[in-house]
Amino acid sequence: MMHRDNVKYHQQLLAPPLMLLCAAAAIALLAAPPAAAVFIHQFDKGDEILVKVNDMTSIKTQIPYSYYSLPFCKPDNLTESAPTLWQLLHGDRQQRSPYQFEMRVPKKCQIVCRLLVGEKEAKELMEKMEDQYRVNIVKHQSEAQWDGANTRLSTCNANANRFILSSDSPQEIKVGEEIMFTYDVNFEESDIKWASRWDAYLSTTDNQARWFSIANSLVTLLVLSVAMAMTMLRSLHRDIFRYSQLETQNEAQVETGWKLVHGDVFRPPSNPGLLGAYAGSGVQLFGTLLITVAFAALGFFSPLNSAGLRNFMLLTWILMGPFAGYTSSRLY
Numbered sequence: 001m002m003h004r005d006n007v008k009y010h011q012q013l014l015a016p017p018l019m020l021l022c023a024a025a026a027i028a029l030l031a032a033p034p035a036a037a038v039f040i041h042q043f044d045k046g047d048e049i050l051v052k053v054n055d056m057t058s059i060k061t062q063i064p065y066s067y068y069s070l071p072f073c074k075p076d077n078l079t080e081s082a083p084t085l086w087q088l089l090h091g092d093r094q095q096r097s098p099y100q101f102e103m104r105v106p107k108k109c110q111i112v113c114r115l116l117v118g119e120k121e122a123k124e125l126m127e128k129m130e131d132q133y134r135v136n137i138v139k140h141q142s143e144a145q146w147d148g149a150n151t152r153l154s155t156c157n158a159n160a161n162r163f164i165l166s167s168d169s170p171q172e173i174k175v176g177e178e179i180m181f182t183y184d185v186n187f188e189e190s191d192i193k194w195a196s197r198w199d200a201y202l203s204t205t206d207n208q209a210r211w212f213s214i215a216n217s218l219v220t221l222l223v224l225s226v227a228m229a230m231t232m233l234r235s236l237h238r239d240i241f242r243y244s245q246l247e248t249q250n251e252a253q254v255e256t257g258w259k260l261v262h263g264d265v266f267r268p269p270s271n272p273g274l275l276g277a278y279a280g281s282g283v284q285l286f287g288t289l290l291i292t293v294a295f296a297a298l299g300f301f302s303p304l305n306s307a308g309l310r311n312f313m314l315l316t317w318i319l320m321g322p323f324a325g326y327t328s329s330r331l332y
Contacts, residue, residue: 045103045104045105046104047103048100048102049103051137052095052096053067053097054067054092054093056069056070056133056135057133057136058133066093068095070125070128073098075097086311090310094138097137099183104187105185106185109182110184111181112183113181114179115181116177116179117175118175118176122175272332276329276332279327279331280328287323288320292313
């Protein structure tokens with residue numbers, strides 16, 4: 001009878017959260033983006049391709065810097081794009097660039113500007129190059145990728161129809177010298193299939209430098225876990241041996257070691273508020289992951305709009321708030 005009452009109580013406890021979970025999934029379904037793989041944007045010859053610049057990042061450091069914090073050419077109207085919700089939370093700062101791209105219109109040696117490099121600017125450039133900072137260019141809402149194998153750097157002479165190619169030594173940045181910024185635009189037909197066009201963006205080859213830190217952390221965690229397990233096993237064997245000795249001496253009623261805590265699982269927690277908060281946060285996180293993975297498997301998100309997935313996760317996290325509150329209040 002008591003077992004049936006416990007089952008009925010747990011059913012009553014779980015029924016409202018399940019109903020709220022279904023309601024949140026329905027609301028998230030209405031708020032989700034259309035279920036389409038991609039939206040193809042047609043470009044005609046001569047159409048402008050909007051080029052923006054984002055913060056500079058490095059695989060060696062975790063501090064981003066604004067693109068225009070270094071002596072780079074600036075457009076006449078330097079304005080920041082209206083950020084999305086995820087860009088606002090992530091700290092992305094997309095700004096206009098002085099580069100002008102037109103579909104299928106090649107350009108050679110386009111002069112952007114000329115800048116005089118002072119001592120401070122030269123020092124900042126050298127520091128950023130040593131820290132392996134890279135420029136993040138966004139073209140038509142997608143980040144540009146650097147192909148070092150098929151790209152050859154060259155010095156462009158704007159006053160003559162020729163190029164100076166040299167691989168002997170890198171160009172030096174000297175104080176007081178003028179730097180001329182130029183760029184080329186070339187369009188090449190790609191043999192990449194339409195379904196595989198996002199492989200370059202989804203690859204994680206740039207994060208290979210952090211594998212050593214991850215492996216080091218895993219080894220440290222493994223060593224500590226093994227040491228703790230050996231200590232627990234040694235203590236357990238000692239207690240079992242002590243229990244067997246007590247039984248031979250008719251002193252089994254004396255509770256020591258593990259027997260002192262075997263009934264703690266049935267006792268109420270000393271801090272039910274903290275337990276309820278932890279359980280509610282777990283329900284909120286699990287529900288967010290479950291709904292997001294389910295919608296992603298159904299094809300509601302496209303790599304073309306990566307911010308849509310993040311905004312959806314944030315919205316689902318907010319909608320899962322009532323579940324967390326209900327679970328915490330019931331456990332409390």
